[in-house]
Amino acid sequence: MNLNIALLAGDGIGPEVIDQAVKVCDAVAKKFDHTINWIPALTGAAAIDAVGDPYPPETHKICREADAVLFGAIGHPRFDNDPSAKVRPEQGLLKMRQELGLFANVRPTFTFPSLVDKSPLKRERIEGTDLVFLRELTGGIYFGKRGREDNGDTAYDTCTYTRKEVQRLAKKGFELAMRRSKKLCCVDKANVLESSRLWRETVQAMEKDYPEVTVSYEFVDAVAMRLVQWPNSYDVLITENLFGDILTDEASVISGSMGLMPSASVGENVSLYEPIHGSYPQAAGKNIANPMATILSAAMMFEDFGLSEEATAIRDAVNQALETGMVTEDLADKDKAHGTDEVGNWLAAQI
Amino acid sequence: MNLNIALLAGDGIGPEVIDQAVKVCDAVAKKFDHTINWIPALTGAAAIDAVGDPYPPETHKICREADAVLFGAIGHPRFDNDPSAKVRPEQGLLKMRQELGLFANVRPTFTFPSLVDKSPLKRERIEGTDLVFLRELTGGIYFGKRGREDNGDTAYDTCTYTRKEVQRLAKKGFELAMRRSKKLCCVDKANVLESSRLWRETVQAMEKDYPEVTVSYEFVDAVAMRLVQWPNSYDVLITENLFGDILTDEASVISGSMGLMPSASVGENVSLYEPIHGSYPQAAGKNIANPMATILSAAMMFEDFGLSEEATAIRDAVNQALETGMVTEDLADKDKAHGTDEVGNWLAAQI
Ligand SMILES: CC(C)[C@H](C(=O)O)[C@@H](O)C(=O)O
Ligand SMILES: CC(C)[C@H](C(=O)O)[C@@H](O)C(=O)O
Numbered sequence: 001m002n003l004n005i006a007l008l009a010g011d012g013i014g015p016e017v018i019d020q021a022v023k024v025c026d027a028v029a030k031k032f033d034h035t036i037n038w039i040p041a042l043t044g045a046a047a048i049d050a051v052g053d054p055y056p057p058e059t060h061k062i063c064r065e066a067d068a069v070l071f072g073a074i075g076h077p078r079f080d081n082d083p084s085a086k087v088r089p090e091q092g093l094l095k096m097r098q099e100l101g102l103f104a105n106v107r108p109t110f111t112f113p114s115l116v117d118k119s120p121l122k123r124e125r126i127e128g129t130d131l132v133f134l135r136e137l138t139g140g141i142y143f144g145k146r147g148r149e150d151n152g153d154t155a156y157d158t159c160t161y162t163r164k165e166v167q168r169l170a171k172k173g174f175e176l177a178m179r180r181s182k183k184l185c186c187v188d189k190a191n192v193l194e195s196s197r198l199w200r201e202t203v204q205a206m207e208k209d210y211p212e213v214t215v216s217y218e219f220v221d222a223v224a225m226r227l228v229q230w231p232n233s234y235d236v237l238i239t240e241n242l243f244g245d246i247l248t249d250e251a252s253v254i255s256g257s258m259g260l261m262p263s264a265s266v267g268e269n270v271s272l273y274e275p276i277h278g279s280y281p282q283a284a285g286k287n288i289a290n291p292m293a294t295i296l297s298a299a300m301m302f303e304d305f306g307l308s309e310e311a312t313a314i315r316d317a318v319n320q321a322l323e324t325g326m327v328t329e330d331l332a333d334k335d336k337a338h339g340t341d342e343v344g345n346w347l348a349a350q351i
Numbered sequence: 352m353n354l355n356i357a358l359l360a361g362d363g364i365g366p367e368v369i370d371q372a373v374k375v376c377d378a379v380a381k382k383f384d385h386t387i388n389w390i391p392a393l394t395g396a397a398a399i400d401a402v403g404d405p406y407p408p409e410t411h412k413i414c415r416e417a418d419a420v421l422f423g424a425i426g427h428p429r430f431d432n433d434p435s436a437k438v439r440p441e442q443g444l445l446k447m448r449q450e451l452g453l454f455a456n457v458r459p460t461f462t463f464p465s466l467v468d469k470s471p472l473k474r475e476r477i478e479g480t481d482l483v484f485l486r487e488l489t490g491g492i493y494f495g496k497r498g499r500e501d502n503g504d505t506a507y508d509t510c511t512y513t514r515k516e517v518q519r520l521a522k523k524g525f526e527l528a529m530r531r532s533k534k535l536c537c538v539d540k541a542n543v544l545e546s547s548r549l550w551r552e553t554v555q556a557m558e559k560d561y562p563e564v565t566v567s568y569e570f571v572d573a574v575a576m577r578l579v580q581w582p583n584s585y586d587v588l589i590t591e592n593l594f595g596d597i598l599t600d601e602a603s604v605i606s607g608s609m610g611l612m613p614s615a616s617v618g619e620n621v622s623l624y625e626p627i628h629g630s631y632p633q634a635a636g637k638n639i640a641n642p643m644a645t646i647l648s649a650a651m652m653f654e655d656f657g658l659s660e661e662a663t664a665i666r667d668a669v670n671q672a673l674e675t676g677m678v679t680e681d682l683a684d685k686d687k688a689h690g691t692d693e694v695g696n697w698l699a700a701q702i
Contacts, residue, residue, distance in 0.1 A: 155549035198506035
């Protein structure tokens with residue numbers, strides 16, 4: 001295959017972890033006889049500094065024309081605690097999601113046997129957890145009409161969903177459930193919200209097209225509880241944008257392996273792959289960031305290209321690194337920690 | 352004191368746990384020389400069956416004229432999975448909150464030394480946790496304009512807040528923080544939502560009136576994570592209605608003592624006290640439900656009347672019951688469990 005991949009390193013530790021993912025992907029390409037053309041582009045605080053826009057038109061053009069986007073992280077402390085600043089890195093993120101049509105955020109939470117004890121949960125609660133959230137990413141209250149009235153004393157936001165938007169996301173959920181354990185949980189607040197009632201009735205109407213899938217409907221507050229109590233009782237979960245924001249982050253910490261969790265944001269034409277951890281500015285430039293989440297995100301990318309063997313090669317290498325202790329300081333005893341680039345080099349060589 | 356307390360037993364285990372709370376309150380009244388007039392009223396599924404309305408005008412009148420409301424639980428499985436049913440118990444709950452003006456839901460999460468090991472979290476994560484959420488309860492997306500367009504294919508909900516609503520809730524938060532460790536966390540999503548930006552700027556403007564309180568601002572997704580990771584790093588948290596719904600439920604399970612967690616819903620004129628557990632229909636009528644959350648809610652009621660000694664007497668009795676094993680089956684080894692009424696009688700006698 002000949003692959004054109006847009007490379008958006010972003011801010012903080014983004015560039016460092018992206019570098020390692022590139023090494024690993026290049027090793028995969030060499031072994032399996034593919035060609036990868038990397039096309040770097042600006043985003044985040046770096047793009048604000050360079051051209052005053054966290055997601056410049058040039059970057060959008062590069063992403064739109066690419067076969068996929070590999071993304072590091074964006075965000076910079078300089079923009080924190082000033083949510084009303086005119087230009088913010090997050091705006092770039094939201095603009096990118098909307099303009100590229102990245103409607104489904106795929107967020108797996110799973111455990112590595114060697115890391116189970118890092119979880120804040122007791123072993124018997126977390127062991128065997130392997131769930132995937134599909135979060136709707138281009139609709140809902142993130143993109144509805146908002147504003148002020150009464151001289152600024154009243155503020156409002158609107159959560160809007162169309163049946164088509166729900167169907168598009170739910171279809172991905174049913175398909176994923178078919179490839180996994182055939183269990184789907186639709187998370188909503190249908191006892192209060194009209195948009196949630198649309199979600200529920202739309203998913204209910206789709207059940208007949210997937211007779212093998214068992215669908216359950218749970219309220220968002222109940223899921224927030226059960227994720228802590230019995231995370232391994234879930235498999236595939238679908239939900240709207242804001243609930244997904246909260247629940248996927250909650251889910252990400254229960255495994256204790258947050259630094260290793262990958263994600264994909266899937267669109268009709270192009271998809272984007274990124275680690276779920278942020279830009280972690282305190283660690284930037286120190287060669288201590290864990291590159292594995294980014295590298296496992298690249299594995300999701302190969303999987304989506306239909307290149308399962310390639311994806312498996314990456315995952316196997318990561319498992320070996322974990323088992324032999326070829327890990328960064330977040331996973332190692334202090335004096336046994338390896339550098340970000342050392343881990344990247346080792347994984348590339350392993351492949 | 353002469354107290355008129357509206358008594359809303361509600362559905363499921365509601366009547367059983369309310370009975371025990373009445374016994375304990377009567378014992379307190381006797382000991383401290385108060386008079387309590389209990390005024391029972393219908394609510395929930397029981398009220399739907401009787402008069403077709405989950406919160407009938409008569410019940411409202413009784414609550415409005417009372418000094419406080421003691422509430423059991425509402426909800427019945429017959430209404431589950433049918434979120435579009437014309438009359439639902441939850442509607443009664445929302446109507447009650449709005450018509451009584453119960454704007455602040457006070458939800459403590461704390462640990463009992465003897466129950467720490469019931470938590471899904473490891474001991475070192477949960478030990479010492481003692482936090483309180485103040486959830487705004489009569490505004491936001493729960494009560495905004497909602498509906499359908501495009502022949503039902505588009506659904507919307509509106510989240511609206513006024514500066515006054517935020518101030519009213521935040522004031523309670525600052526005051527509570529002053530009585531506790533002087534730490535206040537404002538939970539919002541100000542990087543996306545206009546209503547959250549109003550929350551943040553309003554709270555920021557109030558900081559100068561409470562110079563001793565240290566205020567932090569955190570995004571709702573970050574709080575969903577940290578509640579699982581380091582719950583004992585929080586003290587008082589304030590937030591809007593929907594975020595509060597999700598986060599207070601998440602917080603309730605981390606302690607492992609959910610069956611013991613009380614709550615208050617505070618209004619300008621009257622306040623309501625209820626256990627956070629639901630109507631638990633599977634246990635109804637079996638004399639196995641844990642009455643302690645309702646009894647501890649009654650303790651919050653005495654506290655709010657300025658009757659601290661009375662509140663302390665109840666809490667001490669509960670602690671003794673826990674220590675001596677005078678507990679229901681959720682907390683006991685199977686053959687050592689006591690009945691709901693046995694626990695209630697024991698606690699009343701203790702006082
Ligand atoms: C930065 C923020 C706007 C974003 C979101 O809320 O979607 C982030 O929390 C995420 O989940 O990717
Ligand atoms: C039953 C439901 C409407 C209610 C809510 O969402 O407020 C409940 O979850 C609660 O938290 O009291």
